[in-house]
Amino acid sequence: MGRQETLLYLDGVSVSFDGFKAINNLSLIVGHNELQAIIGPNGAGKTTMMDIITGKTRPDEGDVYFSGTVDLTKLDEAAIAELGIGRKFQKPTVFESHTIRDNLELALKKPRDVFSAWFYQPDDKDTARIDEILDMVRLTARAQELAANLSHGQKQWLEIGMLLAQDPQLLLVDxxxxxxTDAETVETAKLLKDIATTRSVVVVEHDMSFIRDLAARVTVLAEGSVLAQGSLDHVSADPRVIESYLGR
Amino acid sequence: MITQTLIRALDRKALFVVALLLFIAVAVPVSNLYLPEGHPLRVPDHFVPLFGKYLTYAMLALALDLVWGYCGILSLGHGAFFALGGYAMGMYLMRQIGDRGVYANPVLPDFMVFLNWKELPWFWHGFDMFWFAALMVVAVPGLLAFVFGWLAFRSRVTGVYLSIISQAMTYALLLAFFRNDMGFGGNNGLTDFKDILGTPIQSGTTRAVLFAASAIALALAFLVCSAIVRSKLGKVLVAVRDAESRTRFLGYRVDNYKLFAFTASAIIAGIAGALYVPQVGIINPGEFAPANSIEIVIWTAVGGRGTLIGPIIGAVLVNAGKSWFTGVLPEFWLFALGGLFVAVTILLPKGIVGAFTGGWSALKARRASARAEEGTNLSGDLKTSPAE
Amino acid sequence: MSVIRLVISMIATLLLLAATAPSMAQTDPLQTLVQALPKGGYAEREKVILDLAGTGDPRVADVLGALGKGDLYTLKDSGTVIVATGRGNSLETADPLTGKALGAVDKSGLDKIRVNNRLRRAIDSAVGQLTLMGKDPATRLAAAQSMLKTTDPAAIGMLDTAIAQEDDARVKTAMEQARAAALLKSDAALENKIAAIDTLIAKGDREALAFLTGARSGASADLLPAIESGIKSIEDKLAFWSALQNVWYGLSLGSVLLLAAIGLAITFGVMGVINMAHGEIVMLGAYTTFVVQEVIRNNFPGLFDYSLAIALPLAFLVTGAVGVAIERGIIRWLYGRPLETLLATWGLSLILQQTVRTIFGPNNREVGNPSWMSGAFDLWGLSITWNRLWIVIFAMIVFAVLLAVLNRTPLGLQMRAVTQNRRMASSMGIRTPWVDALTFGLGSGIAGIAGVALSQIDNVSPNLGQSYIIDSFMVVVFGGVGNLWGTLVGALTLGIANKFLEPYAGAVLGKILILVFIILFIQRRPRGLFALKGRAVDA
Structure with a gap:
């Protein structure tokens, strides 16, 4: 696959902190409407990779392109988000002193400048879209409650809902x-697979049964670079993966 | 669009506050001017400028609340914007003295004649016109806040670092304004004012009008703040306060939002300063003292930050307390103020208003969560963990 | 009874001795010569003067000096030679050799010993020789220095003689410099003058510069280049020394800043607690010194030189205890809320200030310097005061000890463990609340001993702390939070920068410029000079 056909293209990316190479010559490709899972032991550089894609960390070297042409290393977080890359944090982060509906309203794809925000008035289409997402993440009944009151799992869902409201082309889900709960995990896999029919989704996860449910291409990261790639069965059989991650 | 934003700003609570302020704006001057001496409902003469001063303080606290309570930026330099607005007004009032000064120089204020200056410095030109001075009251604090904020927010100076450098800013201005060479009257500042807009500044009518102006200005500031915090803009500000990087990853340019709030807040503070000076009759570099700026924070904290009515209540209560204490037990005022800082931060983190609305349960929950958080605290900003 | 008698007899013997003393002096050959001064005409007098000078006795210089000024008289009654000074008709008289006062005498009872110009020259040269060749090196040095001021070409010969027999290197140098200065004014040969210029260049201070600039106006074309280059080389040298002096002042200010900030580097840098009462804890340390000195002054005046040694541990304990109390009473409720901590500790600082004001009064209290900390000395071209030197040394010691405590002791290890990962430290059995309290106590205790040092150079008043708090925060933030070396470099850099700006911008403007610089610097590097890099943990 050439760079032009990819949605996300990382080539030879490296970054180090105080001499420690967090990402080491990492190359990775995500296609359009692709669901990809990334696994790896702690310290493999999964979160740092997301930091690089979303503009939080600048790579020391290497290329990062979006849609084949946009150089992400030159943009800041806000610009990258507006391009259409949504990110869910490892620790669920929602706006706790806002209601659930307000959380989604803030995420909704709308002009992001100060004065548009000041004079913004939700129209019927916006309300309908928010209702739709509320339904999708099963929070309709609690729409007027403060996000702080949600359980950990519900916050995860709300954050995924906020990602959807952003209407991104690529979702990075940490x-x-x-x-x-197990039931919620199954639901989440279903939801993400649904989303991946119209957008690309990159999921970082440790839960192997969840990865299996996703039935996606798996990339194994270790020590800052790609160790193996392929179906879950394929990588699980790779001796290097077993050595560094799965254990015997 | 704009009308809708304004209508939303005027919900029932806000309407009540604005109506109350407008009532005070009329009632106090009328009672002072038209009721006979000794009438039980008459506001005594010396209370008019005193209450007027409280109203300007309330406006200042409201301005700070907009950045601290809603956007999480604890500025320890808001006194600087207040003082700059005050100096702009003071310069106008100095020029109004004309040849009635001690040295009877028609152009130069007394302190310049005293320093043996021959010409008016360039930055004093134009201040003989009220409209120009009024423009500067808004422009100077606004511009300083814009430049300072642009530099600070763009490079993501946050939390205590921002607090400390904002304190350094007002401290640097304090040192600068103490210098005679700066041309702002050195440590004596600007005083001995005679007229404002052609009427004697000491007269009862002028004072009553200044009081009314302060109350109306506070009501307007309240409306503007209300229009901001009740809009999506306000929601973004709160989002920045609670989870700055989340907001950024949603595509909001956090720096611009902070800059807007900071500049708007500085302008409100500057207007408050301009109304303060004619009512107290003096402006000097002491207003830049870092201690003053921190005191504003405590007014806001006492009343309840993150609410619009809180800072107004807090400013009036604390300053009324100060007036009472300094009259009765002057040496205990600092004990009381210091104790207030400690007590409010530990026992009343949401202030008086927060305690009334949220009730004690919220406080308990907060303290419980603070204890639970002890493991992960020490504010992420201050340490780094090895990369994952 | 016999004791009293003994005492009386001893007193009597002493009185007798005192009374016979003048008669003993009568036999002194010098006395005979002095008494011979009034006799005969000017020619005889000149001979006596030369004889007096020939004795080489330092007392002669005073007598001849008085003669030259016209203060030497004879008493009309006895013919005794005396010194008489004062105005009006009644003059105060004294013995010319011993200087012993002999009471007031009416002018009419005195005869002045007259001198003419020829005698005056003889006197001047005799005095110059006497002091230049006196026995005491200090006298010779003083004479040479005074001759440097007068720069009389006529004295060159005398200086040559003196230089030839001088064996004290310092005095010899001073004489050579005086000779060089005089030579420049004389009409000596060119190469002699150039040698003189070299001597003055070697002297290399403002005085030498003044001689050279003075000589420039009347100099011949041959000499001018030598003078010009001499002036330039002295100016360069002076600029170098003044820069070095500025470095020293900066170092001294920097160590004061370091002392004030180093406790903060622990509480803010290591623990992340914003303690706005830090300055007040420094102040408490200074007041502890005051109390210790008061107790010593009133009860054990002999121990005064040890007062600081006593105050140091006391201040550490007092302020350390206050620190632990603050941590347990206030700060532990506010962990994770740095802005609230800032406000609460500010309130505390107001309370501490007012408490001290209530107990000790609002004015400055006197804290003395022990003898070993007063005075100054010259080092090459630098003037160094002892108290500043000690504070620089003390600051470095405190820094080194603190570094050792953090890196080499179990407490230090636990502190670092707790700040890096509280939960993990806690589960490994470290009692984190205790470590918090002790860390805060350590930071406060160091602030306290900083107060002891600052009491030696600053006014001890309730406002002492306020004047340091902003500077201390600037140092810590500039150096980089959580890094003691950053604090050291930050303090010294800001101190030296401040002192270098002062001559150009003035003290206040210099300080403003430094503040503005730091504000801008923080924009460039929000985490300070020596910040650690890494994946930021906020999410």
Whole structure:
């Protein structure tokens, strides 16, 4: 796949902190409407990779392109988000002193400048879209409650809902099922697979059964670079993966 | 669009506050001017400028609340914007003295004649016109806040670092304004005012009008703040306060939002300063003292930050307390003020208003969560953990 | 009874001795010569003067000096030679050799010993020789220095003689400099003058510069280049020393800043607690010194030189205890809320200030310097005061000890563990609340001993702390939070920068410029000079 056909293109990316190489010559490709899972032991550089894609960390070297042409290393977080990359944090982060509906309203794809925000008035289409997302993440009944009152798993869902409201082309989802019950985990996998029919989704997760539910291409990261790639069965059989991550 | 934003700003609570302020704006001057001496409902003469001063303080606290309570920026330099607005007004009032000064120089204020200056410095030109001075009252604090904020927010100076450098800013201005060479009257500041807009500044009518102006200005500031915090803009500000990087990853340019709030707040503070000076009759570099700026924070904290009515209540209560204490037990005022800082931060983190609305349960929950958080605290900003 | 008698007899013997003393002096050959001064005409008098000078006795210089000024008289009654000074008709008289006062005498009872110009020259040269060749090196040095001021070409010969027999290097140098200065004014040969210029260049201070600039106006074309280059080389040298002096002042200010900030580097840098009462804790340390000195002054005056040694541990304990109390009473409720901590500790600072004001009064209290900390000395071209030197040394010691405590002791290890990962430290059995309290106590205790040092150079008043708090925060923030070396470099850099700006911008403007610089610097590097880099943890 050439760079032009990819949605996300990382090539030879490296970054180090105080001499420690967090990402080491990492190359990764995400296609359009692709669901990709990333696994790896702690310290493999999963979160740092997301930091680089979303503009939080600048790579020391390497190329990062979006839609084949946009150089992400030159943009800041806000610009990258507006391009259409949404990110869910490892620790669920929602606006706790806002209601759930307000959380979604803030995320809704609308002009992001100060004065548009000041004079913004939700129209029927916006309300309908928010209702739709509320339904999708099963929070309709609690729409008027403060987000602070949600359980850990519900916050994860609300954050995924906020990602959807942003209407991104690429969703980066960091550990979406941490703190969820088994039933919720299954639901989440279903939801993400649904989303991946119209957008690309990159999921970082430790939960192997969840990865299996996703039935996606798996990339294994270790020590800042790609160790193996392929179906879950394929990578699980790779001796290097077993050595560094899965254990015997 | 704009009308809708304004209508939303005027919900029932806000309407009540604005109506109350407008009532005070009329009632106090009328009672002072038209009721006979000794009437039980008459506001005594010396209370008019005193209450007027409280109203300007309330406006200042409201301005701070907009950045601290709603946007999480604890400025320890808001006194500087207040003082700059005050100096702009003071310069107008100095020029109004004309040849009635001690040295009877028609152009130069007394302190310049005293320093043996021959010409008016360039930055004093134009201040003989009220409209120009009024423009500067808004422009100077606004511009300083814009430049300072642009530099600070763009490079993501946050939390206590921002507090400390804002304190350094007002401290640097304090040192600068103490210098005679600066041309702002050195440590004596600007005083001995005679007229404002052609009427004697000491007269009862002028004082009553200044009081009314302060009350109306506070009502307007309240409306503007209300229009901000009740809009989506206000929601973004709160989002920045609670989870700054989340807001950024949603695509909001956090720096611009902070800059807007900071500049708007500085302008409100500057207007408050301009109304303060004619009522107290003096402006000097002491207003830049870092201690003054921190005191504003405590007014806001006492009343309840993150609410619009809180800072107004807090400013009036604390300053009324100060007036009472300094009259009765002057040496205990600092004990009381210091104790207030400690007590409010530990026992009343949401202030008086927060305690009334949220009730004690919220406080308990907060303290419980603070204890639970002890493991992960020490504010992420201050340490780094090895990369994952 | 016999004791009293003994005492009386001893007193009597002493009185007798005192009374016979003048008669003993009568036999002194010098006395005979002095008494010979009034006799005969000017020619005889000149001979006596030369004889007096020939004795080489330092007392002669005073007598001849008085003669030259016209203060030497004879008493009309006895013919005794005396010194008489004062105005009006009644003059105060004294013995010319011993200087012993002999009471007031009416002018009419005195005869002045007259001198003419020829005698005056003889006297001047005799006095110059006497002091230049006196026995005491200090006298010779003083004579040489005074000759440097007068720069009389006529004295060159005398200086040559003196230089030839001088064996004290310092005095010899001073004489050579005086000779060089005089030579420049004389009509000596060119190469001699150039050698003189070299001597003055070697002297290399403002005085030498003044001689050279003075000589420039009347100099011949041959000499001018030598003078010009001499002036330039002295100016360069002076600029160098003044820069070095500025470095020293800066170092001294920097160590004061370091002392004030180093406790903050622990409480703010290591623990992340914004303690606005830090300055007041420094102040408490200074007041502890005051109390210790008061107690010593009133009860054990002999121990005064040890007062600081006593105050140091006391201040550490007092302020350390106050620190632990603050941490347990206030700060522990506010962990994770740095802005609230800032406000609460500010309130505390107001309370501490007012408490001290209530107990000790609002004015400055006197804290003395022990003898070993007063005075100054010259080091090459630098003037160094002892108290500043000690504070620089003390600051470095405190820094080194603190570094050792943090890196080499179990407490230090636990502190670092707790600040890096509280939960993990806690589960490994470290009692984190205790470590918090002790860390805060340590930071406060160091602030306290900083107060002891600051009491030596600053006014001890309730406002002492306020004047340091902003500077201390600037140092810590500039150096980089959580890094003691950053604090050291930050303090010294800001101190030296401040002192270098002062001559150009003035003290106040210099300080403003430094503040503005730091504000801008923080924009460039929000985490300070020596910030650690890494994946930011806020999410």
């Amino acid at each position: 550990e979406p099922v941490a703190g969820m």
